[in-house]
Amino acid sequence: METDRAVVIGGGASRYALKPTRINSEDILICVDVDAESMAEMKTTGTNGRPLTRMECVKQAIILFIHNKLSINPDHRFAFATLSKSAAWLKKDFTSDAASAIASLRGLSATKSSGRADLTQLFRVAAHEAKISRAQNRILRVILIYCRSSVRPTHEWPLKQKLFTLDVMYLHDKPSPDNCPQDVYDSLVDAVERVSEYEGYIFESGQGLARSVFKPMSILLSHPQQRCAQDDLDIPKSLAKKVPVVEATSADDNQIPQAMSQ
Incomplete structure (x- = not known):
């Protein structure tokens, strides 16, 4: 009997055995939006007492992500790109050396407002790198961190060409007459669904809190190759205090409550 089918055991119980599947090491291309909106202040303050910017918070989250990812598998590798009007390399060579990867982030800084955001070049680069990764029995993933509240990203990409997986973290302002974060989000969802080989995740936040950056990065x-559908995610769990359920004790209907003694 094949190992990926149910095996019936005596007594009617059943046991499932799955064929072993190789989980490939990842090449992760992290692309950070460097539009002027990436310098928007958050509600979280830094050690110097001033508010963190989105860019500062994103850098810290990426550093933590790199260390945690390498602790899971030291064979994962990282490269970096920036997004202005289009994508450009920040560090082209993928590396599994944490110090080298983190050093690349020091050169990451915001620019002036770009006016538009075309993801086509990012996808072309990712597709090219994905073919190289596949030849080495690896897979490629792109993590896009996008910060614009009123500029919908565009792309031109074949519907059936899915060579890599795209994750997105979208940080935006509260909705107002001057922006359209919902339209931007919808465009990002379309991009994830169009290009992703495996299940791509997208997270968004307009809260301006550091945890709205760190929580999604921890899920990413x-x-x-081991993910459930995003609709089935039930993490992160709420940290709200749960009130224990106390079972009510049934009292004798004829019993008269007595006053507590002083």
Whole structure:
């Protein structure tokens, strides 16, 4: 009997055995939006007492992500790109050396407002790198961190060409007459669905809190080949205090409550 089918055991119980599947090491291309909106202040303050910018918070989250990802598998590798009007390399060579990867982030800084955001070049680069990764029995993932509240990203990409997986973290302002974060989000969802080989995740936040950056990045530690559908995610769990359920004790109907003694 094949190992990927149910095996019936005596007594009617059943046991499932799955064929072993190789989980490939990842090449992760992290692309950070460097539009002026990436310098928007958040509600979280840094050690110097001033508010963190989105860019500062994103850098810290990426550093933590790299260390945690390498602790899971030291064979994962990282490269970096920036997004202005289009994508450009920040560090082209993929590396599994944490110090080298983190050093690349020091050169990451915001520019002036770009006016538009075309993801086509990012996808072309990712597709090219994905073919190289596949030849080495690896897979490629792109993590896009996008910060614009009123500029919908565009792309031109074949519907059936899915060579890599795209994750997105979208940080935006609260909706107002001057922006359209919902339209931007919808465009990003379309991009994830169009290009992703495995299940791509997208997270968004307009809260301006550091945890709205760190929580999604912790979920993105999950390997694309081991993910459930995003609709089935039930993490991160709420940290709200749960009130224990106390079972009510049934009292004798004829019993008269007595006053507590002083």
